[in-house]
Amino acid sequence: MRRFYPDERRTRDVEPSPCRRLGVNLFRRQWRGAKAGMINDFLDFIEGKPKPGFSFHPFAEKKRTEKEKYIFVFDADMNPFPDFVEPLVAIMEDRPKLAFVQTPQYYSNFELNRVARAAGLQQVVFYEYICEGKSIGDAMFCCGTNVIFRREALMDVGGFDESSVTEDFATSLKFHLRVWSSAYFNRVCAFGLGPEDLGGYFKQQFRWALGTVGLFRTILQEFFRHPFRLTIAKWWEYFLSGTWYFVGWVFCIMAYCPILFLYLNVPSFFARPEVYFFFFLPYFVLSMAIFLATLHLRKYRVKDVFQGMVLNAICFPVFMKASTLAMVGVRGTFAVTPKGQSRALPLMALWPQLITAVLSFGAIFWGGLRLYYEREPFSAILVNMSWCLYHFLLFSTVLYFNFPEERG
Structure with a gap:
């Protein structure tokens, strides 16, 4: 087995000493096409059809006897x-x-x-x-x-x-x-x-x-x-x-169907x-x-x-x-x-999740007022309040994940 390190950095000012020390062949070429382009250029190289601008450092001791x-x-x-x-x-x-x-x-x-x-x-x-x-x-x-x-x-x-x-x-x-x-x-x-x-x-x-x-x-x-x-x-x-x-x-x-129902009485289903x-x-x-x-x-x-x-x-x-x-x-x-x-990301970068959480929390409060004053449709309001509570808890976790390092 022969090992190759395709180096796709845009600059070549880094010394290839790690590859030399480990006995890994180093392949470099003019940057294009990111990872897919690198692999394709490497395939062309081992097929004997290298593209212009490549360089190869054969640091591995094992010589090539047949195609991989x-x-x-x-x-x-x-x-x-x-x-x-x-x-x-x-x-x-x-x-x-x-x-x-x-x-x-x-x-x-x-x-x-x-x-x-x-x-x-x-x-x-x-x-x-x-x-x-x-x-x-x-x-x-x-x-x-x-x-x-x-x-x-x-x-x-x-x-x-x-x-x-x-x-x-x-x-x-x-x-x-x-x-x-x-x-x-x-x-x-x-x-x-x-x-x-x-x-x-x-x-x-x-x-x-x-x-x-x-x-x-x-x-x-x-x-x-x-x-x-x-x-x-x-x-x-x-x-x-x-x-x-x-x-x-x-x-x-x-997330927004129960919010619309509780605020504006727009139904999301008719069962x-x-x-x-x-x-x-x-x-x-x-x-x-x-x-x-x-x-x-x-x-x-x-x-x-x-x-x-x-x-x-x-x-x-x-x-x-x-x-x-x-x-x-x-x-x-x-x-x-x-x-x-x-x-951590700035809170402005998380505005979709935070706004959804705030609207869901407000919809729970508004749904409670509707239950107290309107009373009907009792079951429908209760179902949508339950979903808003679920979505409030769900999207609030964006703050938990925004500080990912756990201590202790």
Whole structure:
């Protein structure tokens, strides 16, 4: 196995001594295309077709005897375990049409940081539930790091897709359209750092949402042009993934419907409250109970799971902005999630969450006045007051996460 460090810094004034000391080959080139552009330029280099402006420092003692069959990709802050190679190569060798195998991301900076811990629990739900299901249906998409690629497959699709800020998701679609398969291996092969404050977390989520929803437009175009290139099940998985970040609009609508009813008497649904409770409560309680019970079996605490869910909810303005920009064709630029620092955002940067919390609290008070003076519709007012209390508590937690460093 040969190790390469693709250095994509815009300046080259840093000495390559760490690579020399560790015996890692150093590849540099003129900056373009961020991470996807770097990997594509590196692929061209090892294919013997380097682009102008590159430099290569062969610090590894091992000489190249044949073309590399597989390529591992890790983000710069990821630390692979010594035994990560063998099981992944074995899976690839056993399945010749497998384009890549994705492994989980694990955040190691969760112990004293609220944002990193909650973000890590979101990763748990994604990797230990969603990815397992997608892999069974051969619809797993690449997550950009901690992944092994078949070099032949990468060359077959023309390398990474540089048109999206979520190049991993976009390239996965290209693999599947070219009849390559994908898989997920639920074993931690590397650990790294998660976002450590709301600024870093919002930046990360904005990029993911912008790229994923932006690719949804491509998914729709491909579906109408070539509906039979993927199975219905795979198209469905891509539709689900491509539209997930519209959940920000769902959070917003659900938060403001009870506010509008209590302040302005604008109804959000027309069923009797008793019927609503009869159908909604059993569904909500049963689904949450099953979900939390399975996480408990995997040794996760309910408290931490709720923190992950709450952090996702307070991100609704970020999802709304990103999905809107993506649908009108804004591509965005690749930006690295800040690590190794924890800073509180100014309260003005959190105005959507705080205004929603304040309006919800005011609606509770106003609903109490309506109950006292109007009395009818008693059940409907009570239901909407309950939702406003829930949303007030939910969005107030933005202050808790804005000071992520835990003491003691």
